[in-house]
Structures are given as C-alpha cells and as structure tokens.
Amino acid sequence: METDAELRFDRGDETPExxxxxxxxxxxxxxxxxxxxxxxxxxxxxxxxDHFVVLAVLxxxxxxxxxxxxxxxxxxxxxxxxxxxxxxxxAQIRRDPDPADKRRxxxxxxxxxxxxxxxxxxxxxxxxxxxxxxLSETERRELFRLLGRINAHLAADGA
Numbered sequence: 001m002e003t004d005a006e007l008r009f010d011r012g013d014e015t016p017e018x019x020x021x022x023x024x025x026x027x028x029x030x031x032x033x034x035x036x037x038x039x040x041x042x043x044x045x046x047x048x049x050d051h052f053v054v055l056a057v058l059x060x061x062x063x064x065x066x067x068x069x070x071x072x073x074x075x076x077x078x079x080x081x082x083x084x085x086x087x088x089x090x091a092q093i094r095r096d097p098d099p100a101d102k103r104r105x106x107x108x109x110x111x112x113x114x115x116x117x118x119x120x121x122x123x124x125x126x127x128x129x130x131x132x133x134x135l136s137e138t139e140r141r142e143l144f145r146l147l148g149r150i151n152a153h154l155a156a157d158g159a
Contacts, residue, residue, distance in 0.1 A: 034127075037127055038124065038127045041123050041126065041127045042120065042123060042124075045119065045120070047120055047123075048083075050073070050079065051083060051086065051116075051120070052117070052120045053073040053074075054069055054073055054075065054080070054084070054093075055087070055092065055109065055113055055116060055117040055120065056073075057072045057073045058109035059109055059117055063106045063107065063108040063109075064106070065104050065105070065106060066080060066081070066084065066104070066105060066107065069107060087113065090112065091110055091112045091113075092109070092110055092112050092113035093107050093109060093113055094108045094110055095107055095108075
C-alpha cells in the first residue's frame, strides 16, 4: 500500500508540470488518502465502510431485501452476504423471511444497529472534520457543490 508521502499530489520541483494539471490524478490521490483516514478510524472501532453504508441504508430506507440494499449501498452482491453475516452476528440487523416471497429475506435494523450507526456517524463526522480542517464552512459547501456538479456531468455523459 502507498504511504502518505507517496500519495502526495505535488512534490514541488519533483512533480512534472503535466502531472500537476491532471484533475483525475489529484482526485485519485486525495481519495486514496481520505480512504486511508476513514478506514483507519472505522477499523479503530471494529468497523468497515460497508458496515456503515448498510446500516445507513436500513436506517433511512427501512427494511429492505438484500438486492435493494446492494443497489442502494452500491455494495457488490457477492460482498454483501459477508457484511450482512457480520452485522447479524453482532445483532445489528435481523433477517426474516419475506412474507410476500419466501425465497428472499427482509433485512431489518435492530436497536443495536441503530446504536452502532450513531457511533459510526460520530466517527465519520470526526473524519470529515479532519479532512476538511483547512477549509472554511463556505469552502466546504462550495467543494461539495462543485464535486456534485462534476459527478452529475460525468454521469449524464455516461463517462
């Protein structure tokens, strides 16, 4: 895995000018650094990103099928089963047969899952604060707005 120093976008005179002009490189390296920070913070409390996204989907969307969770959380279906097993083992979710279709399960968030989600929300809020520390509140809103525009533009183009 790359070190923080290796993920630094600009090393002054060591970095060729052509590389400094590549937004994809800047975003990729910044994303990798943010992933390391958030991954370490979640690991410190025995969690992973997929735990958070599944709990968040269930909290906001209510009981769901595995297929719905995979689509909403953008977790690969093959990975989702392991995540659900871990969350169920910690009593954070419950699997029940779907009354309308016995071939599938309905996944429900438990009280323990709600408590865990609140804990993970706090951890990730701290991560957001660490990442965004050099920006003012206005700059933070503007960054989200601009990145949202870029994302929507690329999604509309089918990029």
